[in-house]
Amino acid sequence: MREIAELGRYVAELPVAERALFERIFILEVVEGGLVVPQSMEPWVASTFDDVQAVRRQRIVKLTNLITVEGALFNPLRAQRPSDPISEDDVATTVEATRGGPFCRPEELTPEDVFGRVRGKYCVTASNVAKYDGLHGLVIFDEHDPLHVTPERVHDYIETALRWAKQAHNADTSAKYFFLMWNCLWKGGSSIVHGHMQVALGRGMHYAHVERWRRQALLYRLAHGANYFEDLYRVHDALGLARHVGETRLFASLTPVSEKEVVLISPTRWIDNQDMISAIGHVIDRYVHRLDVQSFNLVLFQRPIDAAEEDWEGYPALVRIIDRGEPQTRATDIGCMELFGSSVIAADPYRVIDALDAVLEADA
Numbered sequence: 610m611r612e613i614a615e616l617g618r619y620v621a622e623l624p625v626a627e628r629a630l631f632e633r634i635f636i637l638e639v640v641e642g643g644l645v646v647p648q649s650m651e652p653w654v655a656s657t658f659d660d661v662q663a664v665r666r667q668r669i670v671k672l673t674n675l676i677t678v679e680g681a682l683f684n685p686l687r688a689q690r691p692s693d694p695i696s697e698d699d700v701a702t703t704v705e706a707t708r709g710g711p712f713c714r715p716e717e718l719t720p721e722d723v724f725g726r727v728r729g730k731y732c733v734t735a736s737n738v739a740k741y742d743g744l745h746g747l748v749i750f751d752e753h754d755p756l757h758v759t760p761e762r763v764h765d766y767i768e769t770a771l772r773w774a775k776q777a778h779n780a781d782t783s784a785k786y787f788f789l790m791w792n793c794l795w796k797g798g799s800s801i802v803h804g805h806m807q808v809a810l811g812r813g814m815h816y817a818h819v820e821r822w823r824r825q826a827l828l829y830r831l832a833h834g835a836n837y838f839e840d841l842y843r844v845h846d847a848l849g850l851a852r853h854v855g856e857t858r859l860f861a862s863l864t865p866v867s868e869k870e871v872v873l874i875s876p877t878r879w880i881d882n883q884d885m886i887s888a889i890g891h892v893i894d895r896y897v898h899r900l901d902v903q904s905f906n907l908v909l910f911q912r913p914i915d916a917a918e919e920d921w922e923g924y925p926a927l928v929r930i931i932d933r934g935e936p937q938t939r940a941t942d943i944g945c946m947e948l949f950g951s952s953v954i955a956a957d958p959y960r961v962i963d964a965l966d967a968v969l970e971a972d973a
Contacts, residue, residue, distance in 0.1 A: 613670050614685070617670075623848070630843060631844050631847070631848075634676055634840060639669070640669050642667040642668075643666055657689060664686065669682060669683065671951070676825050676826075679864045679866065679951075680864055680950075682951050682953050684955065685956075688955035700794070703802070704802055710802075710803060712803035712805060715749045720738055722734065723736075724779070729748075729765045729768060731762045732751060732769050733748075734748055734773050734808075737807065742810070743784065743812070744810040745807070745809045746807070747807055753803050753804065756793070759894060760887065760890030760891050760893075764887060767789070770789050770808045774914065781812075785915045786810065787809070787913075788808070789806060790906065790908045791906065793904055794903060796934050796941075814919075819911075826838065842874060845860035846860070852962060852965065854887070857885045857887075858873070860962070861958035865931065867943070870930065873928040873930075875925045875927070878925060879911065879926055880909055880911050889928055893907070902932045903935065904934060905932055906931050909928050910927040
């Protein structure tokens with residue numbers, strides 16, 4: 610069974626071309642952190658971390674993506690750190706206690722966009738009452754519990770979001786930069802428990818992170834005469850971290866922005882591809898029901914709806930999904946390192962892809 614701690618060996622064993630590609634995109638460093646455990650602490654360390662020696666000598670894998678300048682510091686030992694529970698109530702109890710709010714009656718208790726509502730089989734859109742852009746809406750699920758997900762439901766949510774984008778663009782043709790995000794539960798940044806996504810359509814330039822990836826992919830193409838996203842997938846595939854659902858490719862990221870990041874790459878330029886939409890539904894279903902993730906973020910990176918002045922050649926539709934941690938704990942997954950340094954990661958990407966592996970192959 611592979612593990613991130615041995616990544617240096619796996620890279621060294623790659624064929625020459627794949628190893629050169631890895632070194633073009635990533636810089637890898639493996640360091641050892643040592644400490645002295647006082648005898649008085651040994652019982653607690655043994656009880657908390659199982660192995661005192663593993664605490665005395667810790668292997669940290671440091672990876673930086675040289676193209677996007679995203680970095681991750683892996684130490685699986687951090688997953689065993691103790692944390693104080695925020696309450697004894699489980700998530701299901703909290704979810705049930707919030708039933709009956711405005712999102713449970715969206716047609717009556719939420720505003721609609723100036724171009725009206727878009728209705729799906731399992732959801733309906735609303736206008737966001739406190740906007741972060743001129744065209745900023747919601748896709749409100751008919752199921753209150755945001756963790757009640759199935760591939761069919763997720764498929765409908767995304768298709769409804771895409772129809773919202775088209776109607777918003779028809780209402781304002783200068784707005785063409787679509788952004789979709791799903792903040793699940795409070796650890797994911799959601800102020801409302803009831804299941805929902807947010808959708809926005811911007812003018813002028815894409816949202817900052819999407820634009821940054823576009824520029825960096827363009828520079829990569831100019832420097833190497835190759836598609837950055839194709840090469841990124843190829844590296845993850847060579848290291849055993851990539852899979853596919855139909856024609857949609859996915860991988861467990863070597864430089865996750867937070868825990869358990871999975872990246873999906875569309876076989877076409879647009880998200881409105883049935884293969885890609887189905888793949889997102891399957892992965893979210895497995896993410897929640899196999900990886901036991903309760904709070905997560907999902908974002909869509911996509912080129913503009915209409916032709917733009919910028920160069921989007923070779924830029925596919927991308928989805929990034931991350932785990933935001935256990936809702937019952939006080940600890941947050943974002944601190945100074947994540948905001949100003951590199952992401953500190955406990956989850957092993959090989960365990961993430963292993964958890965998805967069997968069902969993804971069955972769906973392929």
